[in-house]
Amino acid sequence: MDETQRTGTRRRADVTDLELVGGVERRELHLVDPDPAWSAWFDDHEARIRRALGATALRVEHIGSTSVPGLAAKPILDVLVTVPDITADEDYVDGLVAAGYVLRVREPGHRLVRTPERDVHVHVLEDGDPLADDYLVLRDHLRLDADDRRLYEDTKRDLVARDWSDMNAYADAKTEVITAIKARARSRNPYPS
Incomplete structure (x- = not known):
């Protein structure tokens, strides 16, 4: 374990801008019925990520709609990985790329790699980042x-029927509903997952 992992300090300042590798992408969005195979699909990627990163992957969690039994979803698996130092890209990006993932996003506090098929998104955050807890609280x-599962699914069904310039615009359009659901979740259970 290096000094950063032991003390939790960053090696360098984080990036300050959004780098969207490959630029804006237009994608057709659609929802599919819940699939019990999503859990095994996650298990395969969790094992792949843990082999690639070892102890650098502090947490590997199944997040997003495919992690919620009974919820229709885009057929894209979302995975959360927490690392000791988000600024130390060399500790995790290289390993994930070697494991077959492709770097897509580098932005303050967040990196995203995905499969070449674009059907698995791996969100990398620093351990202790409140966004990591947000993902888990929502899930x-x-x-x-x-009731909130139905609200979320209805919202997604409405949004996927619209024309979006890219997936980020679709994701942004869900923010208001997600924020309300997380507020209800925290009012019932005020501690993080």
Whole structure:
């Protein structure tokens, strides 16, 4: 374990701008019915990520709609990986690329790699980043609350029927509903996952 991993300090300042490798992409969005195979699909990627990163991957969690049984989803698996130092790209990006993922996003506090098929998105955050807890709070709440699960699915169905310039615009359009769901989740269970 190096000094950064032991003390939790960053090696350098983080990036300050969004780097979208490959530029804006237009993608057709659609939802599919829940698939019990999504859990095994995650297990395969969790093992692949852990082999690639070893102890650098502090947490590997299945997030997003495919992690919620009974929820329709885009057929894209979302994975959360937390690392000791987000600025130390060399500790995790190289390993993930060697494992077959492709770097897509480098932005303050967040990196994203994905499969070449664009069907698995691996979100890398620094351990302790509140966004990591946000992902888990949303996931855990949707697993338990049928009304919010239905609201979220209805919102997604409405949004995928629209024309989007890129996936980020679609994701941004869900923000208001996601924020409301997370607020309800935290009011019922005020501690992070």
